[in-house]
Amino acid sequence: MDARAILLGLGFAVMWSSAFTSAKLIVADAPPLWALALRFLISGLLAIGIARALGQSWQLTRAQWRLTILFGLCQNALYLGLNFVAMKTVPAGLASIIASSMPLLVAFAGWVAMGERLGRVAVAGLVAGFAGVSLIMGTRISGGVDLFGLSLCLMGVVALAVATLSVRGAASGGNVLMVVGLQMLVGSAILAAVAAATEPLVFDPTPRLALAFAYTTLVPGLAATLVWFMLVRRIGPVRAATFHFLNPFLGVAIASLMLGERIGPLDIVGVAIIMAGILAVQLSRAPAAPRAVRRSTV
Numbered sequence: 545m546d547a548r549a550i551l552l553g554l555g556f557a558v559m560w561s562s563a564f565t566s567a568k569l570i571v572a573d574a575p576p577l578w579a580l581a582l583r584f585l586i587s588g589l590l591a592i593g594i595a596r597a598l599g600q601s602w603q604l605t606r607a608q609w610r611l612t613i614l615f616g617l618c619q620n621a622l623y624l625g626l627n628f629v630a631m632k633t634v635p636a637g638l639a640s641i642i643a644s645s646m647p648l649l650v651a652f653a654g655w656v657a658m659g660e661r662l663g664r665v666a667v668a669g670l671v672a673g674f675a676g677v678s679l680i681m682g683t684r685i686s687g688g689v690d691l692f693g694l695s696l697c698l699m700g701v702v703a704l705a706v707a708t709l710s711v712r713g714a715a716s717g718g719n720v721l722m723v724v725g726l727q728m729l730v731g732s733a734i735l736a737a738v739a740a741a742t743e744p745l746v747f748d749p750t751p752r753l754a755l756a757f758a759y760t761t762l763v764p765g766l767a768a769t770l771v772w773f774m775l776v777r778r779i780g781p782v783r784a785a786t787f788h789f790l791n792p793f794l795g796v797a798i799a800s801l802m803l804g805e806r807i808g809p810l811d812i813v814g815v816a817i818i819m820a821g822i823l824a825v826q827l828s829r830a831p832a833a834p835r836a837v838r839r840s841t842v
Contacts, residue, residue, distance in 0.1 A: 553787035561794035563764035569756035574747035576628035577739035587765035588728030595722035618707035620731025626700035633690035640795025666828035673821025680814035
């Protein structure tokens with residue numbers, strides 16, 4: 545893994561992890577589902593515009609459309625929609641920790657339900673990762689965290705894991721950014737329909753809301769997606785996913801720095817255990833790097 549790949553991976557991890565803090569700021573001044581629907585509308589249109597400028601087509605196959613709708617529902621509408629609603633009462637750091645367990649859920653589901661083989665290191669990583677999540681959740685529950693919001697976060701990460709498993713091995717036909725943009729529009733349409741039935745369209749137009757909304761739309765919403773695909777193209781999806789082990793630490797650190805959320809000793813221990821678990825799972829799945837015969841000219 546070269547220096548550019550490491551910088552791309554670190555950049556993606558920071559952007560992904562910061563989304564929870566910006567979401568917390570947004571829902572303080574705006575209805576969560578309406579805000580998220582608007583974010584996906586803007587991000588989706590921008591992604592489609594860039595994709596068209598790159599020569600990508602929106603003429604997808606039936607299978608691609610099916611996966612686009614499924615991913616738009618599970619990731620954009622359910623995962624992020626549930627998390628945005630939960631952010632009204634749940635600390636951003638806790639939400640980021642729960643969401644960061646997605647690689648553990650995907651590996652566990654692949655092992656139990658899909659017959660994928662896991663080595664001893666991966667199994668140990670799963671046990672450690674889930675133990676770390678349980679430690680933090682137990683500490684927060686005893687501290688009086690909102691259980692309804694916590695349950696929304698848990699349902700959200702399950703939806704994200706389902707989305708991730710559903711698109712494994714799916715081909716984008718060279719229209720990766722176009723597919724992402726269309727997924728965002730699917731999510732926007734679903735969220736807008738639910739918001740229209742459940743939320744008043746009332747918001748407080750503060751500078752904080754404007755900055756947080758612009759940031760979450762352009763950075764986690766669009767820039768992180770572009771960086772992710774650059775990283776995957778450079779080192780492959782399995783090695784790229786290794787950077788997810790940074791998300792628990794970064795999510796908690798950014799929330800503490802920007803929102804003043806308290807970090808307790810057990811939070812630190814739990815985050816360290818989760819990071820070790822995710823890293824063990826991802827490294828055990830990464831293919832061995834081929835021995836270099838000569839220096840690459842690419």
